[in-house]
Amino acid sequence: MRKRLRRFAVVGLIATAxxxxxxxxxxxxxxxxxxxxxxxxxxxxxxxxxxxxxxTLRDDPFARWIRIRRVFVSVVVTAGMVDLAVLAVLGTPGGPGRDLAAKAAAVAAAAVVRGIAYRAFLFRVIRREQDRPSERPPPPGAFRVSVVLPAYREADRVADAVARVREELGGALGRAGDVEPVEVVVVDDGSPDDTAARAEAAGADRVVRLERNSGKGAAVRAGVAVATGRTVVFTDTDLAYGPAQAAALVTQVEAGYDMVVGSRRHTDTRTLVRAGRLREVGGRLVNLATHALLLGQYRDTQCGLKAFRADVAHRLFDASTLDGFAFDVELFHLAERWRLTLAEVPVEVENSERTTVRALRDGLRLVVCVSESYNQRNVGKSVADSLLDLEEVLKLAGQQSTPVDVAIG
Incomplete structure (x- = not known):
């Protein structure tokens, strides 16, 4: 990412010169x-x-704007008109010195116009691409849906979570032919208590224990790796989003969407128990940060209820690198890069007083975490510079859909 930014800056300086x-x-x-x-x-x-x-973009097959001539021309013409207007207003009377000063101001104004115009164009393109569910057949799977529950110090409520997911979501979905409805996957994120043992005792289909507390992103990734459902859902163990709600997301995935996300900012969302004021402020800070980092202008990237086609889920989480709570933003970034289809749906949320998220601190850290991830060699290699088009991504995803067992220990 840094290399590409340097190239972009160098090309910009050359063009300006x-x-x-x-x-x-x-x-x-x-x-x-x-x-x-x-x-x-x-x-x-x-x-x-x-x-x-x-x-700049010689190794980036995902760059949309540079390959569409009419967009490039229209943006250049608009920015050029701004450049001319600024130069006409500020230049000439004072001679060459004033013309150069006016030109500097004109270049800056035109650069702002180009940035805004390209971002607006990409927003429209990305949202249009995302709202085109495909008619691909469902991926193979032993269950209709796998529900991944990341858990840290949840010994007192993990058993209830397992039972509720199986009963409420299973009841809402029902069987699909000879496929069982729900697989429950609990990932103990290095808890010092007996979260894993209680999850096993409660009848979770799979229990994964991480050796140390690695973060929600790492826990969900480990759960997705062992999931065997046709659709993969992850949600929080506090079940702030009632398990039956996941049925609506599963239905949308089965209708052709690669990724379906709950949104607490959706106009039809109901909040049964509000979050504390500090968490709300932190949430708004996160939304502002993600609007700057992502192109799709999503209402809510951090909602703890998301669903994916299984093949897409395995490929996404294989490529993801963020272990903390900001991993959601990386998933949206990958979805934009890979032209995945995506839908936002309303949810009912009952906020828990107990949370591992520190709203203001984590809101500030979000920008740093995501920015650093883009600079890592692994992200550039597995995402932006992979040279995989969508067909290849999905082909590989299908080949990697067989889960890997993770021993408990």
Missing amino acids: VDVGLLVLLLDRGWSVVAADVVALAVAAVAARRLHRLV
Whole structure:
């Protein structure tokens, strides 16, 4: 990621140097400011597009904007008009010195316009791509749905969670032919108590014990790795989202969506027990951060109820690297990169007073965590630079759908 940002910055500097240098050259030859600026902008735009394709994004098959000529041209024309307007207002009367100062302001204004325009375009493209459920057959699986419950120090309520998931979600779904409805997977995230033993005693189908407390992302990843359902759901062990609600997400996945997420900000969401004020502030901070980091402008990335096609889930979590609570944001990022279909659905939420999330602290850490993840070699290798198109991603996902047993110990 850092390498690509450096390339982007270098290409931007080269294009700016071409723009300003050609403007100065043409002004010295007696051209009018407007004519000189139009020619300089056109040459710089052509050079920038060429260099971005050859240098900045040469190994990125997921870059949408640079490959659509009409979008590039329309954005360049709009930004160029802003550049011309700023230069016309601020330049000329003061001579060459003032023209250069005006050009600097014009370049900055045009850069802002380009950034806003490309982001708006990508938002529309991504949301349009996401809202196209496919008609692929369901992936193989021994259960209709696997529910992954990450648990840390949950000895007092994990048994109730296992029973409720099996009873409430199983009752809401029913059998699908000869496939059992629900597989319950509990992941003990290095708890110092007997969370794992109680989950086993409660009848969880699979119990995975991590040797140390590694974070929610690591726990969910371990659970997904052993899940054998056709759809994979993860939710919190406090069951702030009643288990029966997951049936709506499963139905959407079975209708063709790769990823279906609950949203506490959806207009139809009901909050039965509100979170504390500090958690609400932290949640809003997280939303602001994710709007800056992601292109889809999702209502709620941190809702603790999400569902995936099993093949997609295995591929997503194989590629993910974040272990903490910010792992959700990485999943959205991967979904955008891989052009996965995605739907947001309303939920009913009954917030628990007990939580391992520290709202304000974790809200601030979110930006740092995700930014650092993009700079890791593993993320660049497995996500942005993998050179896999969607068909290949799904093909590999299908090949990797057989779970790996993780011993308890």
